[in-house]
Amino acid sequence: xxxxxxxxxxxxxxxxxxxxxxxxxxxxxxxxxxxxxxxxxxxxxxxxxxxxxxxxxxxxxxxxxxxxxxxxxxxxxxxxxxxxxxxxxxxxxxxxxxxxxxxxxxxxxxxxxxxxxxxxxxxxxxxxxxxxxxxxxxxxxxxxxxxxxxxxxxxxxxxxxxxxxxxxxxxxxxxxxxxxxxxxxxxxxxxxxxxxxxxxxxxxxxxxxxxxxxxxxxxxxxxxxxxxxxxxxxxxxxxxxxxxxxxxxxxxxxxxxxxxxxxxxxxxxxxxxxxxxxxxxxxxxxxxxxxxxxxxxxxxxxxxxxxxxxxxxxxxxxxxxxxxxxxxxxxxxxxxxxxxxxxxxxxxxxxxxxxxxxxxxxxxxxxxxxxxxxxxxxxxxxxxxxxxxxxxxxxxxxxxxxxxxxxxxxxxxxxxxxxxxxxxxxxxxxxxxxxxxxxxxxxxxxxxxxxxxxxxxxxxxxxxxxxxxxxxxxxxxxxxxxxxxxxxxxxxxxxxxxxxxxxxxxxxxxxxxxxxxxxxxxxxxxxxxxxxxxxxxxxxxx
Amino acid sequence: xxxxxxxxxxxxxxxxxxxxxxxxxxxxxxxxxxxxxxxxxxxxxxxxxxxxxxxxxxxxxxxxxxxxxxxxxxxxxxxxxxxxxxxxxxxxxxxxxxxxxxxxxxxxxxxxxxxxxxxxxxxxxxxxxxxxxxxxxxxxxxxxxxxxxxxxxxxxxxxxxxxxxxxxxxxxxxxxxxxxxxxxxxxxxxxxxxxxxxxxxxxxxxxxxxxxxxxxxxxxxxxxxxxxxxxxxxxxxxxxxxxxxxxxxxxxxxxxxxxxxxxxxxxxxxxxxxxxxxxxxxxxxxxxxxxxxxxxxxxxxxxxxxxxxxxxxxxxxxxxxxxxxxxxxxxxxxxxxxxxxxxxxxxxx
Ligand code: HEM
Ligand code: FES
Numbered sequence: 001x002x003x004x005x006x007x008x009x010x011x012x013x014x015x016x017x018x019x020x021x022x023x024x025x026x027x028x029x030x031x032x033x034x035x036x037x038x039x040x041x042x043x044x045x046x047x048x049x050x051x052x053x054x055x056x057x058x059x060x061x062x063x064x065x066x067x068x069x070x071x072x073x074x075x076x077x078x079x080x081x082x083x084x085x086x087x088x089x090x091x092x093x094x095x096x097x098x099x100x101x102x103x104x105x106x107x108x109x110x111x112x113x114x115x116x117x118x119x120x121x122x123x124x125x126x127x128x129x130x131x132x133x134x135x136x137x138x139x140x141x142x143x144x145x146x147x148x149x150x151x152x153x154x155x156x157x158x159x160x161x162x163x164x165x166x167x168x169x170x171x172x173x174x175x176x177x178x179x180x181x182x183x184x185x186x187x188x189x190x191x192x193x194x195x196x197x198x199x200x201x202x203x204x205x206x207x208x209x210x211x212x213x214x215x216x217x218x219x220x221x222x223x224x225x226x227x228x229x230x231x232x233x234x235x236x237x238x239x240x241x242x243x244x245x246x247x248x249x250x251x252x253x254x255x256x257x258x259x260x261x262x263x264x265x266x267x268x269x270x271x272x273x274x275x276x277x278x279x280x281x282x283x284x285x286x287x288x289x290x291x292x293x294x295x296x297x298x299x300x301x302x303x304x305x306x307x308x309x310x311x312x313x314x315x316x317x318x319x320x321x322x323x324x325x326x327x328x329x330x331x332x333x334x335x336x337x338x339x340x341x342x343x344x345x346x347x348x349x350x351x352x353x354x355x356x357x358x359x360x361x362x363x364x365x366x367x368x369x370x371x372x373x374x375x376x377x378x379x380x381x382x383x384x385x386x387x388x389x390x391x392x393x394x395x396x397x398x399x400x401x402x403x404x405x406x407x408x409x410x411x412x413x414x415x416x417x418x419x420x421x422x423x424x425x426x427x428x429x430x431x432x433x434x435x436x437x438x439x440x441x442x443x444x445x446x447x448x449x450x451x452x453x454x455x456x457x458x459x460x461x462x463x464x465x466x467x468x469x470x471x472x473x474x475x476x477x478x479x480x481x482x483x484x485x486x487x488x489x490x491x492x493x494x495x496x497x498x499x500x501x502x503x504x505x506x507x508x509x510x511x512x513x514x515x516x517x518x519x520x521x522x523x524x525x526x527x528x529x530x531x532x533x534x535x536x537x538x539x540x541x542x
Numbered sequence: 543x544x545x546x547x548x549x550x551x552x553x554x555x556x557x558x559x560x561x562x563x564x565x566x567x568x569x570x571x572x573x574x575x576x577x578x579x580x581x582x583x584x585x586x587x588x589x590x591x592x593x594x595x596x597x598x599x600x601x602x603x604x605x606x607x608x609x610x611x612x613x614x615x616x617x618x619x620x621x622x623x624x625x626x627x628x629x630x631x632x633x634x635x636x637x638x639x640x641x642x643x644x645x646x647x648x649x650x651x652x653x654x655x656x657x658x659x660x661x662x663x664x665x666x667x668x669x670x671x672x673x674x675x676x677x678x679x680x681x682x683x684x685x686x687x688x689x690x691x692x693x694x695x696x697x698x699x700x701x702x703x704x705x706x707x708x709x710x711x712x713x714x715x716x717x718x719x720x721x722x723x724x725x726x727x728x729x730x731x732x733x734x735x736x737x738x739x740x741x742x743x744x745x746x747x748x749x750x751x752x753x754x755x756x757x758x759x760x761x762x763x764x765x766x767x768x769x770x771x772x773x774x775x776x777x778x779x780x781x782x783x784x785x786x787x788x789x790x791x792x793x794x795x796x797x798x799x800x801x802x803x804x805x806x807x808x809x810x811x812x813x814x815x816x817x818x819x820x821x822x823x824x825x826x827x828x829x830x831x832x833x834x835x836x837x838x839x840x841x842x843x844x845x846x847x848x849x850x851x852x853x854x855x856x857x858x859x860x861x862x863x864x865x866x867x868x869x870x871x872x873x874x875x876x877x878x879x880x881x882x883x884x885x886x887x888x889x890x891x
Contacts, residue, residue: 038669181820181885191729246575251668267654274648281640296783301837317839323857328891472573479570482554
């Protein structure tokens, strides 16, 4: 009895609190599994952290903004401290954004941090997604987490768009008008969607309030759930790692969560927040006071959306204005096709992991990352996708490119139209060649060693460069990648001599598999026999 | 799927991970984790002390910056504008608050990262991974549990319950869908009409006075709204989104389109200002060519030829308003637009 009381008295306060919590939440078992969990280190693994931290910053600053922002389209005359707008009619939404910018101390800073963090959030997700794609981190068991990430990216664009529209300034109102025009182009139900979304004809009196609840509640709520699910899965699957000595598909090598990873990741949050605060202090974003309140009959020139919508903007700008009138109805292809392509380009991201695993037929777990060069077809497809995306960004800024490059809008538009189709093909071919070249170089390095830069003269006068053999761990790292054989369709006659009908799917898969892994689509890696032959044959040089 | 299954032959063999003896035989075998190399701070307490001081300094700077933040908040009036090279005139509060906050946050981060990199152990460890998939026995247990549960519920034996339950669950969300009906009115013919009707005078947007033919000179672009629509009206934005007019004077002999000439008043033509692409207001006029340009996506319309689209993504011409002159000598509408203004839609026809 006395010993237990003794023990209790001696336990420090922190431990007593932990004991209390453990009795109710079981935190010790949780901590046992996770406190010293190993996290591999690589600079590209920080991209996801940037997204997480900017999301947290957005929520913090967003909540502050809700304290001052009035999501109302009631018209008022402005009487705040920004002189040029005195007495002008505007919606309360616009007036309260002016107040946040000019009458709330620090309000402008929080607005700017919110907007900058939003831009960085979406850019971060884009680059993070590229990292996952090009290293093959989306393979089993992580396909579902890929989908969660994809949804976050897509929803992030819409959250950003609705937030951008809230101040009801001339620029964002023009963006909303654009959206309404695009909705009208949807066959059969377009006018209904528009009337229901806007509570009547454009612009109506409801859209700001509706966007507000979508922007601060609906979408962030869903996104918060997705972020949590995304992180739980990262913990559960454990992080992937690049190939290297001691790193296998069955282990994870790195430093423990407590203390190193916690200090680095926690510190990185403050670094990201600090950098965004400084950017917000120095670079004005969205100066709504310079634009004026929205009016459907006014417009500012050089109207541009935030960068993540530039791609949709480009599609709408370069599409020819096709309209088909038939049986008393109009099919507005000139706007509807861009809308559909927008959806398809995003959907391509979502489905890729499932297509690739269908082609490889691989059902094993993958925890070792691919170097992009070692998956030339995948890498080339990714670069082709990015190319088409970038071409459309150019399309979205065709007027800006035209004025800056002193070219006519017409030629930029035609450039974009042609390159939207040709660019990805060129990118695909070039990328694949580069990947194969790099694979060949790796193979040479493994077999012949690294170029040392030292030139030696042979007795008969020839000059050769000395090649230093690689270390065992370098050789291992460069040959650790797996190479698939192209899948065969299999015999047309099965083992019982019965003719087997090949489905169209099987044939397609065999063809694709050949395109991925067939001859000429990957460089066979060096074998041990080749290595021994060469290293016993003629020493360190060739 | 099974007939569609491809054999595993094409899958690569797992790289044998071989330690010790196997390394000599296989030049590509995994040599295992390299031994840990100590950093300078691990062996030299002097260097470790230096790191410690750097970290502490960063945390101290952060504290000072937070004090600076509070001081700036108190000192600078919210409307003070300062000139700072090279960024120009900026709000003093925004700049000082942002920089101090940024420094305060950044130094915490830099301190923590420096601490982790130089003073915390950088030894690498390996954790085992376990297959995500359950072992066969676990799966078998779950399957029998599920079968037991399903049997006890009798859902398979009593299809009447199952079917009515599914029906009820499928129908109950309909209430939610029906409620959404209140979001807005039906389109009906709303998009086909504007406020314009016969006899309404054209009011100059700039002067708020009725427009007279002599006010419209060759080469200028004039904007107009219907008489009776005031900027302070409750639904001004809704109205002007469809009523906005663009008026130019073109020499009658330069008008190529017969109907356009008929609907003009001595070469004064009135077109909808709302772009037929996705609805931006048109704002730029090129007087020599009589082209107007929409700044949003550069659709260009030829006002001397029925506002035909000559460039850009718009799909049809700008609708024209038929105008004349009333008894007082002011321009007036002779009816509504003959077709819907703004972007095209399914029912437009
Ligand atoms: C999750 C991703 C989010 C993104 C990408 C995002 C993006 C944006 C953007 C670009 C703006 C325009 C800011 C401007 O320049 O004026 C904005 C405004 C706003 N956001 Fe967010 N936001 C997000 C989440 C939130 C959350 C969670 C809240 C609140 C709980 C919030 C509250 C607001 C408010 C009140 C405004 C209008 C105030 C103003 O414009 O000054 N946002 N948002
Ligand atoms: S809205 Fe005028 S060109 Fe698109």
